[in-house]
Amino acid sequence: MNPLGVVCVVACLMAGALATPSSSRQNSLKPAQWLNPSELEATPSLDELSLEQVENMPLEKGAKLMRKLYHLSQINYSVEPNFVPSPSNVPVYIFNSKGEKETCNLNNYVDIAKEKPKFGDQEVTVFITGLPQSLDDVRKANSKLIQAYIQRYSQQPEAPQGEDQSKWENEKPVGGHLVVIDLGHSITDVERYATLNVHQTGKMIAKTLAELEKECNVDLEDIHVIGQGIGANVAGAAGKAFRDITTHKLDRITALDPASHMAKDPKVLTGLSRGCAKFVDAIHTSALGMGTTRRVGDVDFFPNGPCQGVPGTRNVIDAQARATRLFAETVRPGNSHNFPAIEASSLKQYRNNDGYGKRTYMGIATHRDISGDYMLEVNEQSPYGKRTPARKQKSYHGVHSYEKN
Numbered sequence: 471m472n473p474l475g476v477v478c479v480v481a482c483l484m485a486g487a488l489a490t491p492s493s494s495r496q497n498s499l500k501p502a503q504w505l506n507p508s509e510l511e512a513t514p515s516l517d518e519l520s521l522e523q524v525e526n527m528p529l530e531k532g533a534k535l536m537r538k539l540y541h542l543s544q545i546n547y548s549v550e551p552n553f554v555p556s557p558s559n560v561p562v563y564i565f566n567s568k569g570e571k572e573t574c575n576l577n578n579y580v581d582i583a584k585e586k587p588k589f590g591d592q593e594v595t596v597f598i599t600g601l602p603q604s605l606d607d608v609r610k611a612n613s614k615l616i617q618a619y620i621q622r623y624s625q626q627p628e629a630p631q632g633e634d635q636s637k638w639e640n641e642k643p644v645g646g647h648l649v650v651i652d653l654g655h656s657i658t659d660v661e662r663y664a665t666l667n668v669h670q671t672g673k674m675i676a677k678t679l680a681e682l683e684k685e686c687n688v689d690l691e692d693i694h695v696i697g698q699g700i701g702a703n704v705a706g707a708a709g710k711a712f713r714d715i716t717t718h719k720l721d722r723i724t725a726l727d728p729a730s731h732m733a734k735d736p737k738v739l740t741g742l743s744r745g746c747a748k749f750v751d752a753i754h755t756s757a758l759g760m761g762t763t764r765r766v767g768d769v770d771f772f773p774n775g776p777c778q779g780v781p782g783t784r785n786v787i788d789a790q791a792r793a794t795r796l797f798a799e800t801v802r803p804g805n806s807h808n809f810p811a812i813e814a815s816s817l818k819q820y821r822n823n824d825g826y827g828k829r830t831y832m833g834i835a836t837h838r839d840i841s842g843d844y845m846l847e848v849n850e851q852s853p854y855g856k857r858t859p860a861r862k863q864k865s866y867h868g869v870h871s872y873e874k875n
Contacts, residue, residue, distance in 0.1 A: 516549075521660055525785050525787040528785065539664065539732065550733060551669065551733035551734065553662050555656035558577050560652060561575055561652040564582060565647065567624040569620045576674070580685050581685075583685075595647070595696065596649045597648065598697045598698065599650065600657070601787065605787055611792070611794040615798040615801070621802050622644055622646070622802065651675060653701050654701065665732075666704075666733060667733065668703045668733070668741055669707050672707020672709075676712040679712050690720070691721050694721065696723075696797070698790075699726070699729045702726060702727070710746055720746070721748050723750045723751075724752070726793035726797055728742050730761065741766075751767050751771070756786055759778045760789070761789075769830070773847065774848060775816060781848065782851055795854065796848065800855075801834050808853065809848070809856075812829055813828040813843065820847075825845070828842070
């Protein structure tokens, strides 16, 4: 959309539909057939809507509005990808295992990282945010993820529930650094969220990741890129661009509720998909809200099935941020196996114990030798993982071996 708003777009669509022969009118109206005139009049344009307003809407209302905006944006690709943040306006925070924080920006964070002791010798997690931390639900979720990684990098791991504690007594902290690329800081309103040029922004970040690998001598297998919401789409674009720059793939991209991508150039294949990294996993917590039902990874997890928001979420911002909270829970030592999941095509199939038999854990310990859609149920409040063993299925098509993570 543009400052003229949604109504103008729909008006053009309806006018075109009236001029279309009746035999093809049904298809031409399909994207907006669920809108009536009163709904059109009440639908705000992108530049009239703030993210704070969306956060203050009840879940169902906000989810319905965001789906409207998405579907309308796909009519003739009416939303142009014309927003690319300046690198100097994208804050970057580097956390070490002691929780010490270094503040820089996308222009210079590689130079700062290069001076960090052991930076290239340990695990590096790069977290690309997708919404501003001025939103309460986003700030709290991001803080949980940061705290979880500090614990992961500093504390002795604990044995997952049900495992022999003695086998874990000599385990040492993983060690590493967390790099937060706060792209969400630049996404200050719904218009910027919708018009973000994912392709160009991803290329911009990919260039810095290539510099990080080269200048800091980081092993590719030690780099894990995590994208939140629209930041997950950017992570996918960065993965493709990284391969073009270096001829190598990123090792892993994790998408935390990848967003519905409004602004698209139909001539450019962009965003997140299998192949953007050696392994791509996704957690969908608002597939029918700000997220997407589309399978984007090697493994896609749908807690409580495709929904507007998982249990306990109050609004679509909270629903999108819940994926960050779920993943953060698995990062904390001793919690990597909190979310057993079953391959299934629907939540009903999962609940009927009629899945495909393959099992894994959602989160940091996801197995990389599987693919498909996976279902599970989560709690409304923390701890979110039910911590129950994966269910025995009626039809089991092979034994999946587990490794400790």
